[in-house]
Amino acid sequence: MRAFAPTLADKRLLPQGGTRLTPWLIGVLMFVAVLVGAAGLAIANAAATVARGAEQRWSIQLPGGGGQALAAAAAARQANGVAAVRPVPDEQVRGLLRRWLGDEAAGADLPVPALIDVELRPGANGEDLRRRVLAAAPDVSIQPFSEQLGPMLRGLRTLQGLTFTLLVLLAAAIAAAVMLATRGAYDTHRSTVAVLHGIGATDEQLAALFQQRMAREALVGGSAGAILALTLVLLMLAALDSGTAVAVGGSPLRPLDLVMLGVLPLATGLLALLVARVTVLTALRADP
C-alpha cells in the first residue's frame, strides 16, 4: 500500500486553525536557545583554550630569589619534552605584584620570588621536568599552570553545564509547546479524524497529517528565531574582534560552532515531528 502521500489535496485535510501561536512561541524559545547555545559554546571554547595552554605550561617559583635560578633553568632545559624555558624578568614579577601591593612592590627591600616559565611540547607530561628541577634546586616550587587555574576551569565547566541544562530545558519547553498545540489541533479536528479513521485511515496516516504541520510550524518559527539570534551573535563577534576581548585567544566561536547553532531549527523541526507523532498516536489509542 502506498503511504498517504502529502499531496496538496491531503494538506487540505487539516485546515489552519487555532491562534497560530506555535511558530511565534517556538521562535522566541529558539532565539533564547541559540543565544544560550552560543554562550555555552564560547565558554566551552574558552575552557578548552585555557586548559590546553595550562597543561603545556609549568611555573618554577624560587622563594629565595634568583640564587638557584640558573641551576633550575639549566635543569629545566635538559628535561625531556621541554620546548622553551623563559625566566620571568624581575620587573615583570614586581609589576604583577604591584596590582596587589601597590608601589611598595617596586621597592628593592621587598623579597620577590624568582619565576621561570617552562613550555612543554604537546604530549609531554612534565614529570621529567619536575624530577630534574627538584634535583637541581630542592627548595623550588614547580607546578603546572593547570593546578593554579583549576578553580577557574571548574567555574567555566560549571557554567558550561548550566548552559547545557538550559538548552535541555528549552528543548523540553519546545516539546511541551508542540504537544499542547498538537492536542489542540487534534481536538479541533476530532470530527475529521473520526471520519478518516472510520473509512480506513491508519494511525500512522493520521499522525502524519499532524506531524507534518507541527514540523513545518516549528521549522518556520525556529528558523526565524535562530536567524535573529545568529545575527545578534555575529554582531557581537564582530564587536569583540574589533575590541578588547581576545582574552582567550581568537574568536570565542569557531565556524563549526555557528554551523551547529544553525542546525538547531532543523533539530527543533525533528523534535516537533516526533512529539506530534507520539501525541497523536497516544490520543488515537483510545479509539477502537
Add this chain to the structure above:
Amino acid sequence: MPENRVREQGWVKVSGTDAIVEFDSVGLRYGTGAEILKDLDFRLVRGGFTYLTGASGAGKTSLLKLLYLAQRPTRGRIRLFGEELSHAPRTAMPAYRRRIGVVFQDFRLVRHLSAFDNVALPLRIAGRPEREIAVSVRELLDWVGLADRSAAHPPTLSGGEQQRVAIARAVVGHPELLVADEPTGNVDSDMAKRLLHLFERLNELGTTVLVATHDVSLIAATKGAQLMRLDGGELVDPTGMLRHPPSPARAAS
C-alpha cells in the same frame, strides 16, 4: 471475489456457508450502563441485501457501529470477511474498514473539503492514483446528481445533497460491505428511488448491503431483500432467514 460467486440474470448467487458477517451471542454496553444490544446471533450472506428496522432507541445505530468497526462488542464474537475481529489488534482494523462503506445518519462530511474531495477521501486513504480518483469521483457525483456541485462545500449543500455526497463517498471504493444508516432520510422520493437503485446496482456487482431504515416503501421496493428488526436491543428475525440465510439468497427471490 470468492470463487463460489456466480452471476445469473444480474443477481449474485452465493453458497449458504459464505457469510460475510457473523454475530455470535454479541452484546454491547457503553461503560457500566445497561446492555444496549443483547445476544445478537445472525449471519449476513455475502452478496445479500438486508434491511434493518426498529423503533428509535432499539439499537440500530449501535449494531451498525459494530458492523463498521467503530465499536467493539462487550461480549460475544463477531466475524467479518471470515475473520474473527472482536479481539483483533487495532492496527489490523483499518484494512478491514477499507472494505466497508458507511453512510452515516449525520453524513459526517468534512466541512472544509469540497464535495469532490469528500468523495475522494477513501480512495486517497487507499493510495489510489489521482487520475483514477478523478474518474471514479466524477462518475459517482454524476450518478448521485451532483456533478455540477463537485466544488461546493458541505455547508453550502442542502441536507439531501449532503446525504448524496455521503453515499457517493461510501460506495466510491466499491466496498465489499455497505452499511447505511437511514440513507434516504433527507431526500425526496425520486432521489430515494435513485439511491436505492444505486445500492441495488452495487449489490449486483457483489457488494453486501445492509440498510437501516424506517422507510417501509424502500423495504417493499427491494425485491428479495432480507429483513431484520431490532426491538429493545434484541434481534427479531421476521423472515427466519438470518441465522440460516437461503442459498442462493437473491437469485431465488
